[in-house]
Amino acid sequence: MENPTTTETSCGKKRTGKKRQREKTEEKKGPDGSETEEHLKRKKKCEEGATIHPVVSPMETSISLERFAIHKTLGQGSFGKVVLASDQITNKWLAMKIIDKQHLIESASSCLVERRVLEIAAGCKFLTHAYATFQTEVPTLLPYINPLFKQDRLFFAMEYLSGGDLYDYLDKNGRLDLSTTT
Numbered sequence: 001m002e003n004p005t006t007t008e009t010s011c012g013k014k015r016t017g018k019k020r021q022r023e024k025t026e027e028k029k030g031p032d033g034s035e036t037e038e039h040l041k042r043k044k045k046c047e048e049g050a051t052i053h054p055v056v057s058p059m060e061t062s063i064s065l066e067r068f069a070i071h072k073t074l075g076q077g078s079f080g081k082v083v084l085a086s087d088q089i090t091n092k093w094l095a096m097k098i099i100d101k102q103h104l105i106e107s108a109s110s111c112l113v114e115r116r117v118l119e120i121a122a123g124c125k126f127l128t129h130a131y132a133t134f135q136t137e138v139p140t141l142l143p144y145i146n147p148l149f150k151q152d153r154l155f156f157a158m159e160y161l162s163g164g165d166l167y168d169y170l171d172k173n174g175r176l177d178l179s180t181t182t
């Protein structure tokens, strides 16, 4: 597995309201390494320029945190932090967004919208997508008995994009020329 920790990322920056575009064009697979028929259909439609409608749930939701090794923090967003993780089953690197559910009381709908966008993006080569979402639920009294048990959290396991985000790139280099964008 190639080590992505040597590539430049915009670590530690907090900004709001931006969505990065996908920088890699290699084929993407689910956490089990396979590409579903639905993903392939959606990828084809996307390449043909058709409107992609959300499917019920192309993402894995029945996996747990133990499956992943967490390596370092990639950045901080409005909902929580994003860490570099590796999937110990497929051996792939990914970015994991960790959201403390207590912070979602005011913004649960924004989080659901973000999840939907990550889901719709599956199969579209210009958008970052999520492979899986899952959550941890801690019995209410456990954090008081043992502080190592943190509050309930939501996890978005997304494709890892190295090289920083589009906003930083445009900020530093100005407008992209036509050949770079196509």
Ligand SMILES: Nc1ncnc2c1ncn2[C@@H]1O[C@H](COP(=O)(O)OP(=O)(O)OP(=O)(O)O)[C@@H](O)[C@H]1O
Pocket (backbone or CB within 6 Å): 009, 010, 011, 012, 013, 014, 015, 016, 017, 018, 019, 020, 074, 075, 076, 077, 078, 079, 080, 081, 082, 095, 097, 128, 158, 159, 160, 161, 162, 164, 165
């Ligand atoms: N898929 C990814 N691959 C690599 N780094 C990422 C990825 N997603 C996020 N990051 C890093 O984590 C930071 C925070 O991302 P996040 O999506 O939480 O917030 P944002 O898009 O910057 O802002 P907002 O939360 O308002 O949407 C980003 O600025 C980037 O440095």
